[in-house]
Amino acid sequence: MDRPSEEQTAETVRQLRALTTPEGAAALARAAALLAEGVDAVAALTRLRAEVGTDLAGPAWGIARQRQNARATFGADADRMLFTGDTLEQAGRPELAARRAARLLAGGADSVADLGCAAGTDTIALARAGARVLAVDVDPVARELTAANAEALGVADDVWVVAGDAVELVAAARGGEVAGCGAAVLDPARRAGGRRLLDPDRWSPPWSTVAELLAKVPTSVVKVAPGLDHDRVPDGVEAEWVSVGGSIVEALLWGGAVSATWRRATVVRDGEFHELTADADPGPAPAGPVRAWLHEPDPAVIRSGLVSLVAADLGATLVDPTIAYLTSDGPAVGSPWVSSYRVDEVLPFNLKKLKALLRGHGVGRVVVKKRGSAIEPETLARQLRGPGSGAATVVVTRVDGAPTALVCDVT
Template identity: 80%
Template sequence: MVQMLWHGVAGAAVAGVSHRPCRWHSTHVSASHSTGSPARATGPWARLVAVSSTHPAAESGDPSGDEATETVRQLRDVATPAGAAALDRAAALLAEGVDAVAALTRLRAEVGVDLAGPAWGFARQRARARAVFGADADRLLFTGDTLEQAGRPVLATRRAHRLLAGGATAVADLGCAAGTDTIALARAGARVVAVDRDPVARELTAFNTAALGLADRVQVRAADVVDLVAAIPDGPATGGRVAGCAAALLDPARRAGGRRLLDPDRWSPPWSTVSRLLDVLPTCVVKVAPGLDHDRVPPGVEAEWVSAGGSIVEALLWGRGVSAAWRRAAQLRPDGSVAELTADADPGLAPVAGVRAWLHEPDPAVIRSGLVALVAEQLDGSLVDPTIAYLTSDAAADSPWVSSYRVAEVLPFNLKKLRALLRARGVGRVTVKKRGSAIEPETLARQLRGPGSGTAVVVVTRVAGAPTVLVCEPAQAR
């Protein structure tokens, strides 16, 4: 799963690469030619250039073949020593705060037209990547979409160690994109076959693994994941190999044209391939959309949702050979540790009761995994409404799985009465939260702004089916 975009202004190269053959457009302000061709790759750079000497789409007559070939050429150019120097120069201009137009003008003069746009685009993505990838970012190649897709290294490492815990030594990374999962698997000790039909993905993966000294553990291969999974023998899920490996990680492309594909049957590869992999290869993990319908999860397959900073960051389906629970919620903590909550079977609904002294907002991983009832039991709490994922209890909570608020007032939703109540309490600024309501939080917050110096959390929801407002005091956050 790869998508690629250079963001720039006049003189910057613009590319789009997906699981399908890529689209390439380039624009130059000047008609001048490059000051010279990039030097032929030598040493560790040679492996990248040798990975894919032909382009399957071009050979097959695909109308996008020429464009994809041009994208690959650009990647190979920045993989040369001259390209590395151009990247360093672009990074220096970024660090100096030079604006894009001036930077590209200087780069074209210093490193040539062919390298200027790609070097600037890659350097910008490296700068963005540092917050997540640290020092590694300055050795890796990313694009806007592949960086968004890459996720957090700590979670990739966690996935890799769990996948290898059963004794697997070789793993197929099916749809390798920029190679971040391949890197995590190789660092965890696996031999990795990185597979993608997209030549840009293969170039990125080869470059990045070589840059981190992992080339001897990684083989980059051109293949279609649909065909590879279809070739796994049918039968009981007790064996089987894909791309010569007994374990696999699959990350289907879930975007097209910059938009999310909500229907799993439109993913690439589609849900039929995901389902088959889970059926015939016990040691596997598949990244899926966080909104995946629970009815899609095959029996015996563990579904896991992972959150960080109050948002879902990934959802996973674990093959039957590595499944250890019915559902799992995981939360990446600020210190890098991971809290986990599991259930071996559906815990059902939590009890429902009226609003008590405290309101608790469950972590989104708990909500998506269907484990709200487990948290309610831990808190001796109950739901405020059978259809709303807010919990309430008599006591404060000491749990990583909820954000808690002390309830000060409960009243039916009425804007005029709510304004009067807040003014009487000296509240001038509010944070609005909602669940089960059509109100716009930002709009309501403006409507409730007043002269007071106090603050409050206003929760608009349903209680026993009725539109209700809870005026709360912030107390604890996950």
């Protein structure tokens, strides 16, 4: 998507403002009711135009749709907040924003600059955690959303929304403060035109501002892409990868005053937080032959470079020096760091032989996992499907350099 023109931006701001009036609130309530009734867009817009006027109908319908999308993440707050599609996509999870805010403020900072506030997820979490927040954004729509959302959620007295360029503010930072605040949150935009920007120098603000903020404002936290190269992490800065339900949802760099370790993997499972840390690079885990159990480390453990800590804990070795699968004699009972599979068969990867072996075990349904192999899991699972009533997990990987299939958890 191209950048909106100044006229489009001004029109969006005008529409958002109209929705914060009593008439706007009534239009939003009506749009939400039509959406809940399952009325399709064309019919809903026709009815809304007749009932609330042409000016409010479209914007109210748009926001009602965004609120519906936001509910899974924002719960009851979603129905009081305003989002555009872009800002909802960029918004972090509020429970993680709250955790970040609490950690950032634990050292006593009471004012925080949120540098790039978008719809205000971080601003609101910081204000709820007790800080006074200077919410900064270059985008007038983001500022409008943050102001409206702070008001709607009852924290407006602690939030100041201002226009500003984070690049300039960080360049002017002095004495451990930025924009007069003793702490900062920076969450650079890492997408443009609907695409991920893989090069941190192209983020907005760019990597140079990230590095400068971490160097100048020790009470700071920066959200970065989970794929960030470890070599970019400055000395004295803790890097943390957070996963929820087995997928990485954010990566953070903590300024010197709030860094507590070298790397941290935070794994959230069933709403519980588990943290694994290392004060220095623990190096790679040793490799060894496949044993009775295979363990797949959580991606936060892998990305944070802490697989060898888990290996030591489980008495496990890598199946291959270049592959993050572990193997040991026993299951990893209760470990939040890995998912474990009982290994029933190990064979060099060969489709025909694998099929025959599964038939022999009466296996008809297969889940395929892979690491270090070019196979396409869904395609292979289809090819391996058979008449048997049993099930199995087939792991395709390299073992000591050789393409190998591990048939696991045969039932």
